[in-house]
Amino acid sequence: MSKVTALEQAVAKIPDGATLMIGGFMGVGSPHRLIDELVRQGRKDLTIIANDTARPGVDIGKLIRAGAVKRLVASHIGLNPETQKQMIDGQIEVELVPQGTLAERIRAGGAGLGGVLTATGVGTTVAEGKQTIDVKGKTFLVEEPLRADFALISAWRADYYGNLSYELTARNFNPVMALAADTVIAEAGEIVPVGLIPPDQVETVSVVVDHLVARSN
Amino acid sequence: MSKVTALEQAVAKIPDGATLMIGGFMGVGSPHRLIDELVRQGRKDLTIIANDTARPGVDIGKLIRAGAVKRLVASHIGLNPETQKQMIDGQIEVELVPQGTLAERIRAGGAGLGGVLTATGVGTTVAEGKQTIDVKGKTFLVEEPLRADFALISAWRADYYGNLSYELTARNFNPVMALAADTVIAEAGEIVPVGLIPPDQVETVSVVVDHLVARSN
Amino acid sequence: MDEKTIIAKRVAQELKDGNLVNLGIGLPTLVTKYLPAGIQVFFQSENGVIGMQPLPEPGVAADALTDAGGTPTSIIPGAGAFDSVTSFCLIRGGHLDVTVLGGLQVDEAGQLANWMVPGKMVPGMGGAMDLVSGAKRVIVAMTHTAKGAPKILKKCNLPLTSVRRVDLVVTELAVIQPTDEGLVLLEVADGVTVEQVVAATEARLIVPATVPTMQLAA
C-alpha cells in the first residue's frame, strides 16, 4: 500500500486546464519539485488556488513566469510584480480573497460545508455580487467552498501510507488543501517506515493522500 | 506569567447559572478534577455544552446526578439513562445536536464565523425552526455559533504559560472548546517547563488559556 | 450461524482494500472479525482516530485510547489521531468510503431512522446524522424484524436520521438495495425463501427473476 510514485508519473496525471491547490506561503512549505516538474512538462491553462505567488520566477512564481496560469485565486500578490503585470494586462484572471476567508473556503470544500459565514469583507469590494445572511442580527458574507482537481502539497515527513507531518511555518495551507482536492500529491522531505510517525503527530491522515513523491531522489 | 491556579480558586470563579463547555467523549479526556470540584462546591443551574454526559454518576454524569444542570447541549445521551430520565421528566432542557454540527458550532464560536452551513439534519426534526440557505443549488441549514462563559478542558501536557498537548482519543472536543469561551480553565496531567513542548506539538496555544490546574496535587 | 454473525459476515464482504470505514456501536463492530483476507481496511472511530483495531491482549488498555463507546481499543502502525472537528470534516466531507450503521427502521425511499423513539428512548443522534449525510456509501446492518414486527416499512414513522437514501441494507434474511424504483431484493440468506423475506417486510420489495443466495464463509 505504498503511495510512493515517481515524480514524472505523478505530475503527468495533471492535465492542461486543471485546477490545482498549491500549498506554501511565500514559497515556504511549497512543493518545489512538483512545481518544477509542472514547468518542465509544459503544463498550461492552469487554475491555481494558493495563498500567493511568491516572488518573480521563484516557486509558484515559476508557473506565472512560464505562462502556465490562466486563473489565480490568492490573497496576496504584492511581492510578485510579474503576477500583478499579467493581471493588469489581462493575461491572468485574478480573484483576490482575504487570507482567512481563503483558508475557510478551502476548509469548507474539504469538510463538506455549504460555505463560510464571515464578517470579513462586508461593505468592501470583496462583497460585490455575493449573498449575505443575517444571523443573530449581524450581517455576514456567504463565501462559497473551494475545491480542486489536485492538491499539490509539501510535508516535512511522510510514512509510506501517506501520513504526513509538517514543520513550523512550512505548514500553512498544506493540511487544509490535503482535504479539498479529488487527488492529493504530496512531496515529503523524508519518507519513513509506517509506524514511525506517532499518531498524535500525524497532521494529514494517510487515507486522503494519493501519491507521495520524495523531495530529493 | 505562570497560569497555574489552585483547584478550589479556579473553580470558584464559575458562578451558579454559568454556561460551561466541558471537553471529553464518554468521560475520556474530560477534566475530572474540575468536575469533582464543581460538584463539591455545590454549583447549580449550569448550562453544559458537551458531546455527552458519560455514564450515570461518572464524569459529567456526576453533575447530572447532583442536579447541577439546568440545560444541556449534547449529541448523545444514550449511555446515561439518568440524563434521559431528567429530560423526559422536564428537569433538564436538552438540545440534541448532531456531533459534527456540535463541533462546527463550537468552532464557529471560537473562529468568529457567523454560523455553519451544513446538509446534516436537512429534512429532519433537527431542521425545525432554523434558517436554511441555498448555495450552488443545494440547501443547507444555518446552524448558529456556540460560545460559553467558561471552557473546562483536559490536556495531557501543559507548560506554565498554558500551551497544551493532547493524547490520542482524549483530545476530542478539548482543543476546539479552548477557543470558544471567555475564560478557559485547563486541567493537565503534567505541567512542564516552558520550552519543553515542541512548537509543532502545541495544539492549544498558551494565549487562550487563563488558568491551569494540575490533574493531581 | 446466529443472526448477528450472518449480518456481520455479509457486510464485511462490502469492504474493499484501502477503504476508510466507520462502524457504528453495537452490531456493526462485529464486522471487523470477518474481513476478507488480504485486504487492508482503515477503521475510523468518530472520537478521533483512524487505524483502530480491537485490543490485542488483556493488560494493554490505556485511558486515552478508546472507541466511541468509551471501551479501550488499540491502533495499527500508521494510525493517526485527531480532534472531533477534524473527525467530522472527514465524515461530512466525503472522505469516508463506507459507514455501517444500525437501524430502527428503513423505508421504501431508502431513508433511515435510527436515533430516537419519541417519549421512550432519546439517545441522541451522536455522529449518525453526519455519517449518513457524508459517507460515500451507507450500509445499514440490522435485524430484519423487531419482536416479530417488520423494520423495513413503507414509510418510517420514527424521526429520520437523514433524507439521504442509504446504499444497502443487510439483515439476517436478505440483502436489499434501495434504488430510484424502490427496494430491490438482491440476495436471500441460506435456507430463506423470497416469500419469507416478503412476509417479514412491510415495504414493497422489487424481486428480480432470480435472487441469489448470500455466500458466506463458514
Add this chain to the structure above:
Amino acid sequence: MDEKTIIAKRVAQELKDGNLVNLGIGLPTLVTKYLPAGIQVFFQSENGVIGMQPLPEPGVAADALTDAGGTPTSIIPGAGAFDSVTSFCLIRGGHLDVTVLGGLQVDEAGQLANWMVPGKMVPGMGGAMDLVSGAKRVIVAMTHTAKGAPKILKKCNLPLTSVRRVDLVVTELAVIQPTDEGLVLLEVADGVTVEQVVAATEARLIVPATVPTMQLAA
C-alpha cells in the same frame, strides 16, 4: 529621530503585558525593537506561529521558520506553530489583542484603506481584512502624508479594508483616536504644533483644549 522610529516607539507604548499582537509587514515590524521593559508580548505571524522574534544571530536561519514576508525569523521558548486555518481562527475569532497595520488612507469615520490602488498597485489584502475585522484593537501606523498629500481624509477614495472603525492612528506628527464624534487629536509629536497637524490633515480633527506632547524614550 526619524519618522519611522517615532511611530514605532509610540505604537510600542500601546502594547500591554501578555498581549497577543500581530504586526503587519514593513513599518509595523519595527515596533518589536521598542517594547517597554518588563512586559511580555506574544507576536503572532499570520503564516503560522505565536512567539515570533527576530533572528538572534547570523547563521541560524531555517527554511521552515519565516515571517509573513518569507524572511527567516526565530521563536521564543513557549512558542506554538499552527496552520493557516487556525491562524485566522485566532485573528477572526477575537483572540488577537492588537493588530498594527500600515495604511494608505484613514478617514473621518475611522475607516482604513490599505490594500490596493486600482489600476496601479494590486498587492491584495493578504490577512489585512481579517485582521481589521477581528482584532480587539486595530492600530494604524503610517506616515501622516505621502509626497506631501494628506493620508487622513474626509472620506477614503481607495477601496476600504473594512467598514470597522480602527482604534488608533499613530503618525510621525500625531496620535489620533477615531470616535463616534470624529477624529480626536490625542497627542502631537515633540516640536510639532497642533496647527501643523491640522494643516497636514484633510479630515476635520477634534482638538481638545490641551493636547499633550508624545512622550518617547530617547
